[in-house]
Amino acid sequence: MTFKNINFVIFFYFLVAIVNILLWGKNAITLAAPLVNEQSNFLKAEEETLQTAQSKIYNPIPIPENQPINDQLTADDIPTGEGGFARDYYIFLQKGDQIAIDLISDEFDSIVVLMSEDGTTIAENDDAPDSSTNSLLFTRIAETGKYIIRVRAFGQTGNGNFQLKVTRLQPIKP
Secondary structure: OOHHHHHHHHHHHHHHHHHHHHHHOOHHHHHHHHHHHHHHHHHHHHHHHHHHHHHOOOOOEEOOOOOOEEEEEOOOOEEOOOOOEEEEEEEEEOOOOEEEEEEEOOOOOEEEEEEEOOOOEEEEEOOOOOOOOOEEEEEEOOOOEEEEEEEEEOOOOOOEEEEEEEEEEOOOOO
16 A cells, blocks of 8 residues: 555545544544554554565675585575575675685585676686586686675575685785
């Protein structure tokens, strides 16, 4: 129900209350009270619905570097539009960083995507070099900033447990 409709309903109940007062006198307040209570309950329900929706606003999870995260893709995560789901993490990276993102799951065919904060895809990997359905991504960071790492299932492979690890690679010194 829109704000305009709610205002109309409130105006209607107010008009009914005025007519009842004119017709019934003091007893009209008793007759109109259930209508006001019903409207009040409706507004409370609308407010609770809004609060629930706001709690589901996009909020990527911070990821520690060099420490594996054991997590799970579920039907409560971001729908991919292909039947699977995705979960987003964020990390701050510096220009010139070389990183490896390792995503392992025995329960779904994984894809890892590295995105800039605005959602632009920087790099992605479907299958690791070992011919498994795990994902391993190597990349060099071009700009300092916040990056999103998206863990997702390939196609309709669904959901399940996974392990994600981000490692900053160090050059070998001669």
